[in-house]
Amino acid sequence: QQQVKQSPQSLIVQKGGISIINCAYENTAFDYFPWYQQFPGKGPALLIAIRPDVSEKKEGRFTISFNKSAKQFSLHIMDSQPGDSATYFCAARNLDYKLSFGAGTTVTVRA
């Protein structure tokens, strides 16, 4: 049973547009929420991460919004570029220190 639900499965955005990926969870014991970016043939690379006591974190064009009461968090990619085309995974860390991953979102940025 997937503990972190991620949507959409895929999205297409025009260059310069905003990509939004959403994740939801039920387990209130999760204490750390990283996002990973994965290109074909490569391993996942940490993109940005947030703790549940923070509502928003921004790094460059990437922003995480976190809604603790709704148990939802999302990744916004501003000014999307073709180089952002990749698969994005949200994740959540449990008390047993394991990461639960979302199913992944394939982002395609059209030039």
Added chain:
Amino acid sequence: DTEVTQTPKHLVMGMTNKKSLKCEQHMGHRAMYWYKQKAKKPPELMFVYSYEKLSINESVPSRFSPECPNSSLLNLHLHALQPEDSALYLCASSHGVEQLNQPQHFGDGTRLSIL
């Protein structure tokens, strides 16, 4: 380039072969992980080593045997694998299993094909 180095990048083996996957990190991390990733799926945790001791085994079949010779190295020994074991095998490391806000850093994986 990632700071977690995995070798080989690609491996093709028959079901009766014995091979090993290697992982190395020099970030001083004390936790190391093996994951299996199938195409278009998220990584699935297999094993966790904390301070060179096996702390988590996610009920992985015994044909996969992990080994942590020292704090920088992690091996995965393979024997009598099945075709369904074909996947990308990822190694990751972090400062410590229990440390908050310490992300896992992944290598680029070994693409394993079982004939």
